Amino acid sequence: MSRTxxxxxxxxxxxxxxxxxxxDWDGIVELEARAxxxxxxxEGRDALRSRMLASPDTCFALDLGPRLAGYLLALPYPxxxxxxxxxxxxxxxxxxxxxxxxxxxxxxxAEGLRQRGLARHLLDGLTxxxxxxxxxxxxxxxxxxxxxxxxxxGYTADEAAGLPAGYGPTAVYMSRAVPAGPxxxxxxxx
Numbered sequence: 001m002s003r004t005x006x007x008x009x010x011x012x013x014x015x016x017x018x019x020x021x022x023x024d025w026d027g028i029v030e031l032e033a034r035a036x037x038x039x040x041x042x043e044g045r046d047a048l049r050s051r052m053l054a055s056p057d058t059c060f061a062l063d064l065g066p067r068l069a070g071y072l073l074a075l076p077y078p079x080x081x082x083x084x085x086x087x088x089x090x091x092x093x094x095x096x097x098x099x100x101x102x103x104x105x106x107x108x109x110a111e112g113l114r115q116r117g118l119a120r121h122l123l124d125g126l127t128x129x130x131x132x133x134x135x136x137x138x139x140x141x142x143x144x145x146x147x148x149x150x151x152x153x154g155y156t157a158d159e160a161a162g163l164p165a166g167y168g169p170t171a172v173y174m175s176r177a178v179p180a181g182p183x184x185x186x187x188x189x190x
Contacts, residue, residue, distance in 0.1 A: 025045060074126055075089070076102055143171050161173035
């Protein structure tokens with residue numbers, strides 16, 4: 001897509017969701033480490049980058065004004081499966097184009113910018129991309145007690161998937177159907 005999402009926020013700064021650029025990786029690695037190191041779940045640059053390379057059309061950066069404020073990584077994965085945190089993706093081993101499931105592997109908003117609704121912009125971009133590419137479900141592994149957050153957004157625990165190995169003792173595999181309907185008109189992702 002060639003358009004970029006630009007929305008005004010009350011503070012006068014613009015929110016922009018866009019494809020991840022090569023220059024974003026230092027910032028993404030820093031955001032990821034701050035979010036997941038305390039849980040023992042930080043993956044590092046090679047693994048993160050491999051997930052984006054497996055599906056660049058479903059991975060996004062979030063800018064607030066001139067700064068990188070967050071990111072989202074999602075890739076096709078068979079239902080009830082998820083990436084191994086210790087290993088980069090080996091394309092096309094698991095990222096099969098026939099999968100109707102899009103796995104939301106990682107979403108992070110910078111610590112000082114959380115609880116301002118910024119994650120919603122990334123999730124709207126993901127939903128629009130899922131619809132555009134014909135995915136039927138979006139799955140994720142909720143970590144660190146975030147299953148309550150995801151449940152409020154329509155995700156349900158999938159007991160058949162079991163406890164996701166390597167994601168911590170409170171990890172929960174969850175999924176939901178891709179919501180029907182067109183993407184919001186004022187939220188175009190490029």
